[in-house]
Each structure stands twice: as structure tokens, then as C-alpha cells.
Amino acid sequence: MATRSTSESTLARLLPGDIDAEQALVHGGLVVSIFLMGLPLLLALIMSTQNTTEVYQITNVGIGSQGLSNYETVLGEYNFGQYMINSVVMSVIIVVGKVTLSLFAALALVYYRFPYERAVFMFILLTLLLPVPVRIVPLFDLMARLGWGNTLMAITGPYIASATAVFLFRQHFMSIPASLVENAHLDGVGPLKFLWEVLIPMSRGMIAGVSVITFIYAWNQYLWPLIIMSDQSKQVVQVGLRFLQAASQSGLTRWGIIMAGAVIALLPPLAVLIVMHRPLLKTLAIQQK
């Protein structure tokens, strides 16, 4: 009911005669900025239906002649489906691993008293200063020594420990009254049972939010997989896109194919975003506090 009445009033405001100049200006500005932001995506969608010649004709911004055949080419000829599966597997492992580990870390930080607790937390936060790209050389060396080169372990392992997720869970746990855990102590409820039956159900929104952020972050990994994975069939989709670029037609990059690949690569994180946008927004709101 509420939404209906708002949309009715919005409608009423948009009726001619009711619009004053200032509002028109504001709305015009908003429309233009949304259009500008959406433009690359729109162009990618259009180009993904065009052949190479059409793409190079700058003025040609209609639906191209290829229809969906660029998508078929990408998925068939270029083995893009395999890259997608690899990416999904990698991202899911990272999400599950990161959330699990961070939950345990935050549990330890919030509900246990141990010496130098604050220092430990600070040290965890300090790792934010050293993201994977900064540590890429020593990390490569480490992976090589462990014999993890060119394996799933190499592209997931380094991402499992996450200061951001630990921080978010810690802040959330700290907002839960201490008397809940004290009552659990009195009842003899163990830490794992408490985590599983109390903390996790009470943190569902936060867990979902962190999972979305982590999934998108993991999905977009490019540099590290490019370096550590030598086997093309084990590569992830972002690097797979790069392979598409290598395939040129008479010296011209086949942008139609690349755009089709980009659109495909966009779909899983988009789906995750659409499904989980509510908990994600809540998580971000907490972050702002």
C-alpha cells in the first residue's frame, strides 16, 4: 500500500504543469549521470551482438548482425564455460573459507580473554596494508616451495585469511550483549555450540553481506591467477577474457567476442548482488558507523 501511494504521488509530481524548473534540472542531471554510468555496460551489450567491422564503425550503435552467435563462439570455441566453472569453484571456496576462518577469529577476539588480544587484533588489521598484489613475489615463492603452483590451492589459499571480514564480524559480535555469552558460560554451553546456535543465527545478515563482498572480490581476481596458474584449462574467467583478446581477425581485435565474454563474466556476480542486496546494504551501513 505504502509503495503504491508513493508511486502515485511520484506520478502526480511528474505530470506536466506540476514540474518546476528546479526539479526538472535535478531529474535531468540524475538521468544524464545514470546514463553516463550505464553507458559502458550498454555499449558492451550492443557490441557483443556486432561483428568486428560493425564494432569499428563508431557511429553504428544499433543491435548488430551477429545476434547471440558471439556468445556461442565464446562458450564453444574459446572454452569459456570451463573458465566460468573454474571461477565459480574458486570464488565459492574463498567465500566459505574466508567466512569460516573469520568467524572463528572474531569469536576468539571477542569472547576470549587472552594476553595481547588488542595487539593481535591490530596485527590482523595491519595485514590490510599488504594486499595480495603487494606480496606477489614472496607469495609466488611460497607457493612454489609448497608445490601449490598451478593448483586450486594457490588461487584460493592466499585469500582465505581476511582482515576486513574479521573486522566486520568482530564489530558485529561486539554489538551483541555480553550477558548472552555469560549466560552461555553459566549454562555450560561450549564455544562451538555457542557459535553455531547463537552467534551465527544472530549474524546471518552480516555473514550474507560479507559473503557477497567476498564473492565479487574473488570473482574479479586477475593478476594472481594469471601469474600462478600456468595451465590454461585451469584458468579463471577474468584471465580467460584476456585469452579472447589474443584471438584477432586479420589484425583487428574481435571486440564483439570480447564483449560477449565480458557480459557472460558479469552474470554470476550480478545474480549474487540481486539476490543478496538487502543484507549487503545492511553490512555496508554497519561499516559506516
Next chain:
Amino acid sequence: MSDIHIDGLTKEFDDVTAVDDISFDVDSGEFLVLVGPSGCGKSTTLRMIAGLEDITSGELRIGERRVNELAPKERNIAMVFQNYALYPHMTSAENMKFGMKSVSDYTSEEINERVRKAADILDIPELLDRKPSELSGGERQRVAIGRAIVREPDVFLLDEPLSNLDAKLRVQMRAELLQLHRELDATTVYVTHDQTEAMTLGDRVAVLNDGQIEQVDPPQMLYDFPDTRFVAEFIGSPAMNIVPIDLAFGDGAVAHHESFELSLPNPELFTERPDSAYFGVRPEDVSLVDNVAGDPETFEAEVSVTEPLGESLLVHCLLGGDELHVKAEARTELDAGDTVELCVDEERLHVFDDAGDAIYHSSPRGETVSDAAETQVEP
């Protein structure tokens, strides 16, 4: 049910001593109230009994067991928290069962039976399927108490359980707690900052101040024979009047104040005989002379403010540089600036020394105890 023995209990945080060498016993089945202003260490004491705070020194025994080193769950206690500490994602019944399930010696049928029984006692069977967010403050408190009951613990600990409730509900829950205690006959330690709660609920009341025990006594004893000036002023509302006096001991004892002179009965009851001290009398033990029969010693004072309390009129009087509160009859016609003649109830006078310890009560201690037991009214 078990008794609790506390001997020399001390808690030091980094640089503060929150609880300083306190000792008291709680008898089996007794309802003991720890009362004091905020920061007096009452909650810390309770949390040490629960095992939520480590004990710096001293000994804590529940029943015959020394429990200093035992984990909270091994002490077989249940605690009710000020904020109820209910799990928001569980229904009332699940909340009550949650702790039981982790003690594995109960079958789920036994647990269900106990939850049903507790719900009946607390009159909340219809709330069992609701979540805390769907309950009012009073209902949440009942569920929290129910969760404590189902465990059938040796000792109940309650940490300001009523302070989040509104005034009317607080009075009602107070009566229900009292009734519940009678039914369960459980050893209970109850923490509050509210002296009315302490007086109405406690079999005995321990008054804490600054980490130390001022006095442990039944409520009426505490009221009639405060051991210290702190207890005298903390217990009772409006608070006891305290004015500085000079003492003269001849045949009897005479208190001199700039605006009155009063001979104190039973001078042999003085435990010390200093030259100066503090004279204490409760507002209801001072009366306007018009209302008193006989020929008592009187003195004059000037009315500064009057506060109608409904059932009585609280008159603020100026006694030289000091203020004296007098509980007069309701609807007494008095205005600021009037001069009134006052007298005191000679059986209810107190004198405290400079250190704040009581050195004199005008009645012999214990005389009113049997009296007290009878007059102790239920809320």
C-alpha cells in the same frame, strides 16, 4: 539448595579495588539482597559468585564445596540479567531449553516437562512459542526467570532484574518474585541499587559501599538500627536527617545544636562518649508539636519548603545552618517562612561519630526486632 559462605572476598581490577575483603553467609533458602549505590561493588560480588569474574583473594564456598576455581557451569547456579540476556532468534521455550540441552543428563521429555512446569509457575504458557521481540519487558523478564528455574540450580543470582521495567510493573514483579521465592524456597542473591526493592524482598539485606559491607541485617533492623551513617542515609526515603551536635554527659546525655537542646534517653547505651558527633532522626520520627500529646521537649524551626507526598506532607525546616525534613500530616496548612514547633520520637534517635559509625541508638538493639518481624509488610 545450598548455602553460600563468603570469606574475605576481594576483587582488584588493574588499579582499583572493586570489592574489598567482604565476608557474609547466605543461608540455605534465604533471600539476600545486596544493595548499594552504583560502583559499590555489588554486581562484581555477584559476578564472582557466578564465576564470571575471577576472585583476587578470599574464599567462596557453595554448600560444602570451595568453588573459587570452578568454572561457572560447575557451580550449578542460574543467573538472571538486567537486560534479560534472551537469545533473540529463539522462542521462549527454546530459550529456556537451550541451557538444559547442554547438560546432557536430561531427556528431551524431562526438559519439556520442566519447561511446562516453569511456565505454569510463572503463568506464561501462552508465551512459549513467541520470540523475545514479541514480548513486553515484563514478559521477557518472566521468560528469563523461567530459564533460571528450569535448571533447578543450587543458587539463584539476580542482577538488577527489575530496573528495566517501568515503575508500576516493577512493583508487580516485586510481589511476584517474593511469591516465587516462597514457592521455590531457593537460595537467592539479589543485586539492586533500589533500597525499596532491597527492603521489600530481602530476608536480609547487605548494604555495600565502596567495595565494603556496611551492614548485613534483616530489613527492619537495618532501618531501626543502622550501624553506620551511610546505611542510615541510604536506607529509607526520604532519607534520615543528620545534623552535627555537641554532646555533654552529666547525669544524662544532652545534645546541643545551635537551635535546639535535647536530652537523650538511655545514656548508658552510648558506646563512646565524644564531645561532638552527628545526630540522626528520620523524618517520620519528628512531629509538629500540635499533634503530640503530653509535654515533650520541643524546639523551633523555620519552614523553607513544603512537598506534598499525598499521604503525608514533607516539610523542609531550617535549623540554624542545617536542614531538617519532617513528615507532617497531609493537608497541614504550612507556608514557607512559618515557624513551627517540633519534637522527636525519643525511641528513635541515633548518634554517629565523626567516622560515621553509630555510637548510640535510643532504644536497646533488638527490642523492636519481634516488632519488626510483624510489621514487615509485603509490597
